[in-house]
Amino acid sequence: MADEDVVLLDFWPSPFGMRVRIALAEKEIKYEYKEEDLRNKSDLLLKMNPIHKKIPVLIHNGKPVCESLVQVQYIDEIWPHKSPLLPTDPYQRAIARFWGDFVDKKIYGLESRKVWSTKGEEQEAAKKEFIECLKLLEGELGNKAYFGGENLGYVDVVLVPFYSWFYAYEKCGNFSIETECPKLIAWAKRCMEKDSVSKSLPDQDKIYDYVLHLKKVFGIE
Amino acid sequence: MAGELVLLDFWPSPFGMRSRIALAEKGIPYEYREEDLRNKSDLLLQMNPVHKKIPVLIHNGKPVCESVIQVQYIDEVWHDKAPLIPSDPYQRAVARFWVDFIDKKIYELGSKIWKTKGEEQANAKKEFIECLKLLEGELGDKTYFGGESLGYVDVALVPFYSWFYAYEKCGDFSIEAECPKMIAWVKRCMQKESVAKSLPDQEKVYEFILQLKKIFGIE
Numbered sequence: 001m002a003d004e005d006v007v008l009l010d011f012w013p014s015p016f017g018m019r020v021r022i023a024l025a026e027k028e029i030k031y032e033y034k035e036e037d038l039r040n041k042s043d044l045l046l047k048m049n050p051i052h053k054k055i056p057v058l059i060h061n062g063k064p065v066c067e068s069l070v071q072v073q074y075i076d077e078i079w080p081h082k083s084p085l086l087p088t089d090p091y092q093r094a095i096a097r098f099w100g101d102f103v104d105k106k107i108y109g110l111e112s113r114k115v116w117s118t119k120g121e122e123q124e125a126a127k128k129e130f131i132e133c134l135k136l137l138e139g140e141l142g143n144k145a146y147f148g149g150e151n152l153g154y155v156d157v158v159l160v161p162f163y164s165w166f167y168a169y170e171k172c173g174n175f176s177i178e179t180e181c182p183k184l185i186a187w188a189k190r191c192m193e194k195d196s197v198s199k200s201l202p203d204q205d206k207i208y209d210y211v212l213h214l215k216k217v218f219g220i221e
Numbered sequence: 222m223a224g225e226l227v228l229l230d231f232w233p234s235p236f237g238m239r240s241r242i243a244l245a246e247k248g249i250p251y252e253y254r255e256e257d258l259r260n261k262s263d264l265l266l267q268m269n270p271v272h273k274k275i276p277v278l279i280h281n282g283k284p285v286c287e288s289v290i291q292v293q294y295i296d297e298v299w300h301d302k303a304p305l306i307p308s309d310p311y312q313r314a315v316a317r318f319w320v321d322f323i324d325k326k327i328y329e330l331g332s333k334i335w336k337t338k339g340e341e342q343a344n345a346k347k348e349f350i351e352c353l354k355l356l357e358g359e360l361g362d363k364t365y366f367g368g369e370s371l372g373y374v375d376v377a378l379v380p381f382y383s384w385f386y387a388y389e390k391c392g393d394f395s396i397e398a399e400c401p402k403m404i405a406w407v408k409r410c411m412q413k414e415s416v417a418k419s420l421p422d423q424e425k426v427y428e429f430i431l432q433l434k435k436i437f438g439i440e
Contacts, residue, residue, distance in 0.1 A: 051322065051355060063311060070317045077310040090297040094285045101287055102271065136271060 006031035007059040009045050011038055013210045015108060016068035017056040018161035018200050023075045025196035026083040026152060069100055072157055085154045099140055099147065100158045106133040107162050116172035116211055117220050127173050134181045141187055152194065160197055163188040167204035168211040226251035229265050229277040231258055233429050235328065236288035237276040238380035238419050243295045245415035246303040246371060289320055292376055305373045319359055319366070320377040326352045327381050335391040335430050336439055346392050353400045360406055371413065379416055382407045386423035387430040 006024070008031050010017035024031055036045055036055050048057045048064035058065040058074070065074050076085040087093050106112065112133075114126035137159065141147055147155035166177050166188075178185040191197045215221070228244070228251055230237035244251055256265055256275050268277045268284035278285040278294070285294050296305045307313050330352065333345035356378065360366055366374035385396050385407075397404040410416045434440070 060311075065311070065314045066318055067321050070314050070321065073317065074310055074314040077313065090294055091280075091283060091285070093297065094290050094294040097290045097293070098286055101290065 004029070005059075005061050007034060008032070009034050009036050009042070009048065009055050009057040009059070011036050011055045012202055013164075013207055014055060015161035015165060018164065019068045019157050020056050020058055020071045020075070021200035022152075022157050022160070022196050023072045023085065025200055026085070026157070027075060027079040028082060029075070029079060069104065069158065072154065076154070083151065085148065085152070085157060087148075087153070096147075096154045099137070099155045102133075102136070103155070103159050103162075107137075107159065115169050117215070117218070119221065123173060127175055130169070131177075131180045134177065134184050138181055138183045141183065145190060146187070152191065152196070156191060160188060160191045161201060163192070164201040164204055164207050165211075168208040171208055172211065172215075225279075225281055227254060227279040228252070229254050229256050229262070229268065229275050229279070231256050231275045232421050233383075233426050234275060235380035235384060238383065239288045239376050240276050240278055240291045240295070241419035242371075242376050242379070242415050243292045243305060245419055246305065246376070247295060247299040248302060249295070249299060289324065289377065292373065296373070303370065305367065305371065305376055307367075307372065316366075316373045319356070319374045322352075323356075323374070323377050323381075327378070331381065331384055331388050334388045335434070336437075338440065342392060346394055349388070350396075350399045353396070353403050357400055357402045360402065364409060365406070371410065371415070375410060379407060379410045380420060382411070383420040383423055383426050384430075387427040390427055391430065 006029055008017070008020055008024070010021070010033060012035060021033075034042075034044075036042060038055070041053060044059075045055065045057060046053055048059055049055075049066045052066065054066075056068055056071065058071045060074075060078070065071050072085065086096055107130075111126055112130050114122055115130050118126060140155075146152050147159070166185075170177055192201070226244070226249060228237070228240055230241070230253060232255060241253075254262075254264075256262060258275070261273060264279075265275065265277060266273055268279055269275075269286045272286060274286075276288055276291065278291045280294075280298070285291050293306060307316055327349070330345050330349040334342060334349060337345060359374075366372050366378070389396055411420070
């Protein structure tokens with residue numbers, strides 16, 4: 001299993017890419033990070049992900065693995081001995097996968113983007129649903145330190161990247177996520193105390209600048 | 222291992238069919254409960270409070286939601302019979318990628334084919350066929366996506382076959398003409414009892430679609 005050739009094609013603000021960075025860091029796997037310019041995708045990216053042409057792409061010994069949730073599970077299965085992310089019990093695994101799927105559908109789905117890309121009533125509705133979804137996640141977290149229990153688990157890795165986008169959401173939506181969901185922010189800060197997380201997430205101000213840039217490009221006020 | 226198993230389902234749901242096939246492949250007895258989606262049962266609302274959707278698999282009173290998660294759960298709990306998911310991690314990643322592709326593309330495009338007309342429908346048809354061709358490419362010369370026996374991708378995809386006739390009638394095209402390899406694969410799958418008994422009749426699904434179109438005021 002040692003001496004692996006691991007390459008990650010990624011884009012710095014992508015929460016999906018961050019998931020993979022965190023998983024690799026948790027497992028202490030050395031890899032080559034390659035920044036993609038999404039307006040000018042590399043031949044390697046197009047060859048390794050011909051179907052979707054998207055990042056992140058994990059290339060392990062020359063073979064591509066696409067889709068961040070698939071990548072995180074792959075990393076967990078290839079390097080099972082350090083920091084296991086998915087539970088061993090099948091029912092607990094089903095629960096973890098359910099919440100991972102929920103995060104993908106609700107926290108970074110088309111609806112939640114409306115929090116920063118729209119205004120007025122549409123934005124208010126998006127904010128409301130976004131907070132409701134975060135509260136459901138708080139319920140699932142309960143009194144645990146992490147979704148994974150005592151250590152980072154699959155759901156933590158899948159969700160925490162969006163923390164880097166919270167500041168942008170708050171500024172664009174004019175609300176405070178911490179006021180609405182203090183438990184979740186407390187959880188995010190606990191995660192950020194870990195190197196694997198803090199070194200994988202970009203600075204919140206940089207993400208906000210990026211979102212402002214996107215709004216300009218797409219002509220959104 | 223067996224315990225008590227209940228599947229809350231809705232007969233035309235391709236997602237429900239996935240779990241039916243997986244359970245049948247493993248020879249696991251279970252109680253099938255038909256839900257009326259306009260009048261969801263208390264049990265459904267209690268077991269899937271987040272999405273309130275079928276299918277829900279209830280094993281010894283504990284719910285597992287989302288069809289893809291159910292199929293993986295069934296495969297892990299009853300791992301001795303008819304394994305669906307590859308044992309090699311890379312092959313597993315490939316299988317999961319294609320199931321994700323199917324989830325992202327097939328249902329949505331198929332829905333557009335029966336819900337829309339004109340240019341929107343034409344675009345949906347074109348992209349639908351392109352996606353099926355990509356899947357044909359992945360199948361290659363194999364008997365099933367899983368190789369010699371049904372696998373995870375087969376189970377995730379074959380339920381949509383029960384909707385093909387409805388798509389063809391609504392979209393006025395022939396899927397077999399465009400994707401003969403796909404239809405050949407489907408027919409191989411349908412020779413298996415686990416599949417044939419889990420899929421409803423294509424005509425019944427078409428009638429169901431016509432009824433939906435009436436209700437939603439779609440021509």
